[in-house]
Amino acid sequence: xxxxxxxxxxxxxxxxxxxxxxxxxxxxxxxxxxxxxxxxxxxxxxxxxxxxxxxxxxxxxxxxxxxxxxxxxxxxxxxxxxxxxxxxxxxxxxxxxxxxxxxxxxx
Numbered sequence: 001x002x003x004x005x006x007x008x009x010x011x012x013x014x015x016x017x018x019x020x021x022x023x024x025x026x027x028x029x030x031x032x033x034x035x036x037x038x039x040x041x042x043x044x045x046x047x048x049x050x051x052x053x054x055x056x057x058x059x060x061x062x063x064x065x066x067x068x069x070x071x072x073x074x075x076x077x078x079x080x081x082x083x084x085x086x087x088x089x090x091x092x093x094x095x096x097x098x099x100x101x102x103x104x105x106x107x
Contacts, residue, residue, distance in 0.1 A: 001030045008032065025053040028080075035079050036061065042072040 004027065007015060017024055027033050038051070052059065060081035067075040 001026065001032065004030075004032055021049050021051070024051075028053060028059065029056065033080050035064075035077060037075065037077045040074045040076060 004015070017027070024033070061078040062081060063076060063078055065075075065077040069075070
């Protein structure tokens with residue numbers, strides 16, 4: 001990961017990973033991912049590898065752009081912020097949701 005950290009500092013540009021979940025997971029754990037761009041395809045096969053590493057604290061993602069295509073595919077672009085507390089990942093998820101979507105009164 002040190003070599004990736006060095007590349008980021010030297011190049012000053014983007015380093016793009018296409019289709020390697022293991023490398024992506026390692027870079028996310030190391031805090032070396034600045035943004036995430038993904039295509040969401042409207043198919044639910046019911047199996048597969050998770051996009052984000054399991055057992056890790058939730059990421060604080062901010063949606064910066066979404067593009068909808070007639071096929072139903074959605075391209076989403078997120079910036080990656082701080083990670084939530086590692087003490088209780090479930091609490092971290094609940095807090096992130098509460099912060100982003102505060103309850104609204106029905107009155």
